[in-house]
Amino acid sequence: MGLYSDELVEGIAGSPRIWIHAVSVGEVSAAMAVIESLFLLMPDCAVILSTTTEHGQAFAKDKLGSRGVCIYAPVDFVISVRKALAALEPDVLVCLETEIWPNWLLEAKRMGIKTVLVNGRISVRSIKGYLKIRPLIKATLKHISVFSMICQADAKRIEMMGAPPARIEINGNAKYDLLLQNTDTSVQTKMERLFCLKGGQPVFVAGSTRSSEEEIVLDVYEKIIRSVPETLLIIAPRHVQRAHQISTMVKDRGFSCQFRTDLNSNGLRTASIVIIDTIGDLQAVYSVASVVFCGGSLVPLGGQNVLEAAAWSKPVLYGPSMEDFLDAKELLDNTGGGIQVKDGRDLAEKAVYYLTNPDAADRIGVLAKKAVMSNHGAAGKHADVIYRLLNPD
Missing domain, CATH: 3.40.50.2000 (Glycogen Phosphorylase B;)
Incomplete structure (x- = not known):
């Protein structure tokens, strides 16, 4: 993966161009809540929604419909990511929840593409693993422009991993907006x-x-x-x-x-x-x-x-x-x-x-x-x- 058809790329209409990555169904639910708000803020924006699972892809297509483009995400290899970013030319790369991929973020930074972690969460169990490789994680996190975290505990954990405190915000859980x-x-x-x-x-x-x-x-x-x-x-x-x-x-x-x-x-x-x-x-x-x-x-x-x-x-x-x-x-x-x-x-x-x-x-x-x-x-x-x-x- 990493290359997309000319037909798909040509079908991306609107500006700014926002690429949102959500792994599967749960993350797509949160992404859709954010996307609905983005359309209110920027009615002409183009949304590209990527997933990695079949269920996630089917769910994304069902929810987004013709209002955007749904794709499978490239694997986190430099060549694949570079080709994907060059083909899709997003103005911003939005990662959902825990999707912190080194090559994605490094290549986006190199190409001048803004990056943001949205609905960010770091669990009690996962923080232990991250801290074992803190130098690598810290080097990766420096490429993210803003960390929009779910709660205070998530904000504290991402800071422990090396995220600059000045870039961290706490904004609640977008997924829960859909419940009512x-x-x-x-x-x-x-x-x-x-x-x-x-x-x-x-x-x-x-x-x-x-x-x-x-x-x-x-x-x-x-x-x-x-x-x-x-x-x-x-x-x-x-x-x-x-x-x-x-x-x-x-x-x-x-x-x-x-x-x-x-x-x-x-x-x-x-x-x-x-x-x-x-x-x-x-x-x-x-x-x-x-x-x-x-x-x-x-x-x-x-x-x-x-x-x-x-x-x-x-x-x-x-x-x-x-x-x-x-x-x-x-x-x-x-x-x-x-x-x-x-x-x-x-x-x-x-x-x-x-x-x-x-x-x-x-x-x-x-x-x-x-x-x-x-x-x-x-x-x-x-x-x-x-x-x-x-x-x-």
């Missing part, structure tokens, strides 16, 4: 029909669960149904290919279960547990939850995005491991909308409490949504960084 747009009541109505929910039936959703967490969730569910026997459990594993493995686990525990895709085919839920075996449905599923547990957090895997459920005003429970989503946890902590649990026993106690005290669940759900709203506008701030870089006067 996806909370339409029609989505909730559709999910209620899909899961055959009637009369305010309580629902416990365990989202983005990892291996070993499902056993904990089933232990919790056994305790829940002693107090609230009509509760529906929905398990959405982080990796859908594990759905059949979880189904076996559920049946071994004596529960009935169905897959999300079963409901598509026969339209009738009869089981007490539903396993989500589809991609991209989780935020919609959260719409019908009474209480949510966000996975990847009772095991040392850094957690998952707790704000997807918070956007629906749901009580969100999560474990002690939230290293990869500290910004989201901090937003919840600031409003009092977060509910951290120590272990499975604590999760069961709190889940039962909120399922049996709907007024308390509603109150903390309001605080959770307030956390999402407090971040609103982050995409615009990141876009403004790019605008200022292109328009220094």
